Amino acid sequence: MxxxxxxxxxxxxxxGLPHASEKPAQGHDRGNARTDPPQPSPxxxxxxxxxxxxxxxxxxxxxxxxxxxxxxxxxxxxxxxxxxxxxxxxxxxxxxxxxxxxxxxxxxxxxxxxxxxxxxxxxxxxxxxxxxxxxxxxxxxxxxxxxxxxxxxxxxxxxxxxxxxxxxxxxxxxxxxxxxxxxxxxxxxxxxxxIVGTNPSENDLADWMRQQGWQAYTPPTRLDMLAQLTWRRDGIIATDVRPENAILAESDGEIYPFDIILIREQA
Known part of the structure; x- marks a missing residue:
């Protein structure tokens, strides 16, 4: 391509963005890496x-x-x-x-x-x-x-x-x-x-996220969605992770999340 x-x-x-494998420098914020959302591209x-x-x-x-x-x-x-x-x-x-x-x-x-x-x-x-x-x-x-x-x-x-x-x-x-x-x-x-299929259950989707290396994360927020439906992995934050935004495919039995909101952690 x-x-x-x-x-x-x-x-x-x-x-001109960094390669996907490049991780941001890690800071400290209440014992965790900082997770400030990035600014729009200049x-x-x-x-x-x-x-x-x-x-x-x-x-x-x-x-x-x-x-x-x-x-x-x-x-x-x-x-x-x-x-x-x-x-x-x-x-x-x-x-x-x-x-x-x-x-x-x-x-x-x-x-x-x-x-x-x-x-x-x-x-x-x-x-x-x-x-x-x-x-x-x-x-x-x-x-x-x-x-x-x-x-x-x-x-x-x-x-x-x-x-x-x-x-x-x-x-x-x-x-x-x-x-x-x-x-x-x-x-x-x-x-x-x-993709033909059905929405997975909450438990199945959560188990799948953990199997893929994601960990549940609660950022400081007043919004229930961000507080309850957010995960993190390798410098990436994913939120709005819910069954309505995923399909359990009939063809291969795999779960395919879509419409998930992702951002990259900042230094």
Whole structure:
């Protein structure tokens, strides 16, 4: 794969980040290594946009709209509205720039979560995830520290969210990769193989994490998610580790975590 290919595997090279095997210097904080979340890349989002453009992976919003099955999207949104109106409004807001009822593309709306709107791409046996500024999570939640030294979650920008997805794929390989970037930098598309399976139990997921060398960790925080669903291993912090964010695959019986929030420990 070329070093500048539009792929998560090329992101370290493009941003000039240290190799994944390089560990940060360890400090001391109440007897533990410091775990301050890293700052966003100083290179900024413009470097990412240039990279996508050079790779021919910038996409106009109207082009993505044409890739959707407009009638199916409208029908699925209506069903979601009936079942969960508040969530339906959230999805509709994030789809406002892309939903055209007369489009006849191949992508069908599956649903989504707090971060991404998820589409099925049956022709390629994968899902496409739409993230961007219209959602309350931005390009994906990221961990930060407030003025009192407490860990918080905030909406992530493009570059720092891409670093998060890169870390996720390095530590929890699922085939997640970049698909395209909005030409104006307002949205990001990720792709991932469609994995058939069920969510593991809490105990099975916790046992699997320990088998992979992760240890439960509680950072200073007022958020239950960060306090109860955070793990650490080899200089990496993983949070939002819960059964809803993992699949026990039918094909091989393995657990595949996804949508996990990862950061790297700082010196």
């Amino acid at each position: 070329p070093d500048n290919a539009f792929s998560l595997k090329s992101l370290r090279k493009v941003l 290179l900024g989002d413009s470097r990412i946009t240039e990279w996508a453009g050079a790779a021919g992976r910038c996409l106009e919003g109207s082009d993505f709209a044409q890739s959707l099955d407009g009638y199916q999207v409208e029908s699925e949104l209506s069903e979601i509205f009936r079942e969960t109106p508040e969530f339906g409004r959230s999805l509709a807001l994030r789809l406002a720039d892309f939903h055209q009822s007369d489009s006849e593309g191949n992508l069908s709306l599956i649903g989504g979560g707090g971060e991404a709107v998820v589409f099925g791409d049956p022709a390629n046996q994968q899902v496409i995830k739409l993230l961007g500024g219209a959602g309350k999570a931005g390009f994906g939640w990221t961990v930060d520290i407030d003025a009192e030294g407490m860990w918080i979650l905030r909406p992530g920008g493009l570059t720092e969210s891409l670093i998060r997805f890169m870390l996720a794929e390095e530590n929890f390989p699922t085939g997640l990769d970049l698909h395209a970037l909005g030409s104006d930098g307002s949205f990001l598309l990720l792709q991932q193989p469609f």
